[in-house]
Amino acid sequence: MCGVALLFFSLLVLSDAIAARKIGVNYGRLGNNLPSAYQSIEILRSMRAGSVKLYDANPEILRLLARTNIHVSIMVTNDEIISIAANQTTANKWD
Numbered sequence: 001m002c003g004v005a006l007l008f009f010s011l012l013v014l015s016d017a018i019a020a021r022k023i024g025v026n027y028g029r030l031g032n033n034l035p036s037a038y039q040s041i042e043i044l045r046s047m048r049a050g051s052v053k054l055y056d057a058n059p060e061i062l063r064l065l066a067r068t069n070i071h072v073s074i075m076v077t078n079d080e081i082i083s084i085a086a087n088q089t090t091a092n093k094w095d
């Protein structure tokens with residue numbers, strides 16, 4: 001009986017962990033009274049988010065995220081994407 005309970009609990013923990021890794025958050029920074037970068041990353045961590053999409057490559061946010069296991073996607077703006085896609089030198093200089 002104890003073994004069954006333990007197995008059930010393990011599956012529950014496992015499925016919970018898998019579900020948490022599937023949470024993805026879009027992290028935009030346009031607005032008023034937004035939490036600081038540090039506070040925002042702490043919120044992502046408390047949500048146990050598995051991935052985050054950023055709308056720009058803010059160095060402070062990237063440094064904070066580098067200390068987490070959160071997967072990061074960084075967006076390129078519409079007016080940048082054509083030149084970045086067409087020119088490797090431009091892509092290398094993008095930040």
Ligand SMILES: *[C@@H]1O[C@H](CO)[C@@H](O)[C@H](O)[C@H]1NC(C)=O
Pocket residue numbers: 087088089090
């Ligand atoms: C790519 O961009 C660089 C500067 O950003 C420029 O010097 C170079 O001519 C461009 N290359 C092409 C193939 O357009």
